[in-house]
Amino acid sequence: xxxxxxxxxxxxxxxxxxxxxxxxxxxxxxxxxxxxxxxxxxxxxxxxxxxxxxxxxxxxxxxxxxxxxxxxxxxxxxxxxxxxxxxxxxxxxxxxxxxxxxxxxxxxxxxxxxxxxxxxxxxxxxxxxxxxxxxxxxxxxxxxxxxxxxxxxxxxxxxxxxxxxxxxxxxxxxxxxxxxxxxxxxxxxxxxxxxxxxxxxxxxxxxxxxxxxxxxxxxxxxxxxxxxxxxxxxxxxxxxxxxxxxxxxxxxxxxxxxxxxxxxxxxxxxxxxxxxxxxxxxxxxxxxxxxxxxxxxxxxxxxxxxxxxxxxxxxxxxxxxxxxxxxxxxxxxxxxxxxxxxxxxxxxxxxxxxxxxxxxxxxxxxxxxxxxxxxxxxxxxxxxxx
Numbered sequence: 001x002x003x004x005x006x007x008x009x010x011x012x013x014x015x016x017x018x019x020x021x022x023x024x025x026x027x028x029x030x031x032x033x034x035x036x037x038x039x040x041x042x043x044x045x046x047x048x049x050x051x052x053x054x055x056x057x058x059x060x061x062x063x064x065x066x067x068x069x070x071x072x073x074x075x076x077x078x079x080x081x082x083x084x085x086x087x088x089x090x091x092x093x094x095x096x097x098x099x100x101x102x103x104x105x106x107x108x109x110x111x112x113x114x115x116x117x118x119x120x121x122x123x124x125x126x127x128x129x130x131x132x133x134x135x136x137x138x139x140x141x142x143x144x145x146x147x148x149x150x151x152x153x154x155x156x157x158x159x160x161x162x163x164x165x166x167x168x169x170x171x172x173x174x175x176x177x178x179x180x181x182x183x184x185x186x187x188x189x190x191x192x193x194x195x196x197x198x199x200x201x202x203x204x205x206x207x208x209x210x211x212x213x214x215x216x217x218x219x220x221x222x223x224x225x226x227x228x229x230x231x232x233x234x235x236x237x238x239x240x241x242x243x244x245x246x247x248x249x250x251x252x253x254x255x256x257x258x259x260x261x262x263x264x265x266x267x268x269x270x271x272x273x274x275x276x277x278x279x280x281x282x283x284x285x286x287x288x289x290x291x292x293x294x295x296x297x298x299x300x301x302x303x304x305x306x307x308x309x310x311x312x313x314x315x316x317x318x319x320x321x322x323x324x325x326x327x328x329x330x331x332x333x334x335x336x337x338x339x340x341x342x343x344x345x346x347x348x349x350x351x352x353x354x355x356x357x358x359x360x361x362x363x364x365x366x367x368x369x370x371x372x373x374x375x376x377x378x379x380x381x382x383x384x385x386x
Contacts, residue, residue: 006378019155023035029196033230038118064170064182066229070094070155071172071222072104073122074145078113090173090289091121091145092231095154098206099265102149104131105257106221107236108141117288121147122179134266135269139272141236144264155223158230160253163187171213171235171249173222179316185213185247192250193335206337208231208250215249255314273344274370276310277317279301290319290356299337310373316366325353341367 002142017195046054070093077086089110094103104121111134122128131145150323163169164187171183211224215238224233233251240246263270280287280300288296301321306313323331326340327350346369354361 004227037109041202041259046249050057053265060170060184063225063227064172065227067155067170067172067225068180068182069124070153071124071175073174074104074106074110074221075120075122076111076114077118080113081269088174088177088218089220090179090218092221092223092234093147094231094261094310096155096262096265098262101265102147102152102154103261104145104263105149105234105261106145107234108136108138108143109236110221111136111143111145119145121145123152124258131174135268137260137264137270139254139302140252140260140270142252142260142264144261146265154247156230157258158226158228158232158254160209160232161257163190163219163226163232163253165190165328169211169213169217169232170225170228171211171219171226171251173219173235175214175216175218175245179219187213187247191332191336193333193339193371200236206251206335207256207278208236209253211249211251212247213249214245214247216245219242219249225300230254231257254281254340256343268373271346272342272370273346273348273367274311274373275367277301277306277342281335283334283336288322291355293322293355297320298355299334305373311365311367315352315363317365319364320356321349322330323352325351326361327351 005231006380009053044067050080064302065107068317072093073085074089074091076089077084079085087110088271091104091106091110093106096103097102114132116134119131119134119252120128121131129148131305133146135144135146137143173179173181175181175183187209192208192210193206197250209224209232211226213235215235219235220237222235223231224235226232232254234254234257235251238245238248239248239249278301280302284298287300288294291300299322301317301319301323302381303319304312304317323337325331326337327344329339329340330336344367346367349364349366352363352365354363
């Protein structure tokens with residue numbers, strides 16, 4: 001996605017200076033004492049470093065002001081074992097390019113099991129509304145709430161594929177119920193998969209961005225924002241021993257969230273593409289060496305589903321095939337392939353590279369709608385396979 005240039009000189013460098021100076025002063029040895037100077041003092045002009053800090057702060061403030069009106073606070077009450085359980089989270093207002101209406105995207109676990117009347121959304125202006133309709137997708141842990149349309153502006157989707165490790169980001173939401181909170185950090189890793197989230201939460205589509213921006217209980221469902229003010233992720237989980245922020249948070253990348261959002265508001269469900277294979281979730285180096293590979297890479301097929309002449313059957317895929325690339329993208333592991341298939345268009349003809357019999361071969365597969373295979377002979381497996 002094309003990025004526009006800002007007039008702020010050296011934005012990235014200035015932000016780096018700002019973070020270093022603001023976040024790590026205790027570990028720095030300052031050789032010169034710097035006194036605060038009045039904003040308009042001509043006799044004591046601000047140093048280049050001081051001006052860089054001011055400009056960086058002003059830019060972050062502008063981005064925050066641009067985003068905050070679209071961020072909402074969510075409270076939901078559900079009944080578990082005859083007891084009421086209250087869940088607090090966040091969300092961000094978005095508009096669809098296809099469907100009319102006002103929507104807020106959040107995490108499915110924030111509103112899990114709650115009725116419409118028991119979900120309260122507090123808007124940035126302090127008013128509260130109940131959703132008119134709820135769309136849920138447990139496999140991505142995303143949900144979309146349709147809101148009464150008062151003409152509010154929504155956020156803007158960013159392109160998460162352009163986000164790199166080290167990029168500055170803002171996490172916006174309601175940590176511990178403190179709505180309209182903004183924290184700052186960097187993207188510390190990409191492509192985090194196979195995470196163990198809540199014990200009762202099966203999230204199939206995992207491809208998280210990792211960030212050290214402070215994410216705490218209540219931030220779930222809120223946006224992760226880049227320095228251009230666009231939504232590049234939906235904050236969803238933290239790695240913590242004590243339940244609070246320890247510098248490792250996870251966000252659903254915007255390209256996945258955006259697709260799920262549009263599918264839900266247009267079709268009422270997420271139409272996922274289907275390949276028709278069962279993948280090895282424990283593809284070891286030993287197995288890879290037996291097949292002739294130097295190490296485990298790609299996604300190994302352990303079973304081909306042939307219900308209704310599946311795409312895998314038509315493409316000629318076989319057990320022990322290792323899919324190395326899918327539609328031009330190198331496949332890292334089975335979870336990566338699951339996401340690549342899920343994000344593909346139904347009916348699309350996709351080129352795949354397969355390692356078979358100690359050599360590489362190219363095949364073409366035409367993907368179909370996974371929903372068509374829900375009632376197959378082995379429904380237990382067809383749900384969680386690709």
